[in-house]
Amino acid sequence: MNSGGWAERFTVIGAGKTGLDACLRLLHHGVDPDRITWITPRDAWMINRDQESPLSRFGELTKLLACNSVDDVISALEQMDLIIRRDPYVRPSAFRCATVSAAELAQLRKIEHVVRPGRARRIDSAGVRLDEGSVQSPPGTVYIDCSADGLTQQPPHSARPAVLLRHTLERLHRWSGSPALFEWLLGSRLGSALSDLQQMTDQDNRAAVSLLASHLEDLLKRDGVSA
Numbered sequence: 001m002n003s004g005g006w007a008e009r010f011t012v013i014g015a016g017k018t019g020l021d022a023c024l025r026l027l028h029h030g031v032d033p034d035r036i037t038w039i040t041p042r043d044a045w046m047i048n049r050d051q052e053s054p055l056s057r058f059g060e061l062t063k064l065l066a067c068n069s070v071d072d073v074i075s076a077l078e079q080m081d082l083i084i085r086r087d088p089y090v091r092p093s094a095f096r097c098a099t100v101s102a103a104e105l106a107q108l109r110k111i112e113h114v115v116r117p118g119r120a121r122r123i124d125s126a127g128v129r130l131d132e133g134s135v136q137s138p139p140g141t142v143y144i145d146c147s148a149d150g151l152t153q154q155p156p157h158s159a160r161p162a163v164l165l166r167h168t169l170e171r172l173h174r175w176s177g178s179p180a181l182f183e184w185l186l187g188s189r190l191g192s193a194l195s196d197l198q199q200m201t202d203q204d205n206r207a208a209v210s211l212l213a214s215h216l217e218d219l220l221k222r223d224g225v226s227a
Helices: 017-028 054-066 070-079 102-108 163-177 179-187 195-201 203-223
Strands: 010-013 036-039 044-048 094-100 120-124 127-130 133-136 142-145
Touching (some): 017 036, 017 102, 054 203, 070 163
Parallel strands (some): 010 036, 044 094
Antiparallel strands (some): 120 127
16 A cells, blocks of 8 residues: 555656655655655765855865865865765766755665666656666656756856855855955844854954865866856
């Protein structure tokens, strides 16, 4: 018997934020993970919601000055637990702005039937046809299509992992390089919720953040990611 009158099988197509949410929704409603197939052509890095803002940990982030490539920086961010991957044995090759908590990650890892041989091209009575194979599905399978891209594919909105640096560390450059914006944020009604701002009242801290931001900008340009 299935739970709550739900279908016997579900196939979720897409590894972005919507795909994550669809899987979590099914699990939340008691669907057995073994009844879920998840088609993810490319695993994606996710931001750890349980961690503090990167800016509040800029002392650790200064270690990134020793990194010589974007890949090195991404590995360092993972070691700091600021970003996480769903499968510890598969290094993600994309970033789609998804944020998850440790509890949500534990739920997602219960889904073992993860399919990666390319994008879904067609769904018929036999299952899903992929770029490099197919997934057979029993009759009555419910397909949840989460493959649409929520962002226009432009260099600043690319799904490449390098954009993760800009997404995670953009505030370092903007807040340290724009005193007027920084002062306005401190005085705004939202300032009390941005505890990491207080550390930027120290001029030396702001100089260190500016240096780090410049270093990361150089790495991004080397990788071909525009501002």
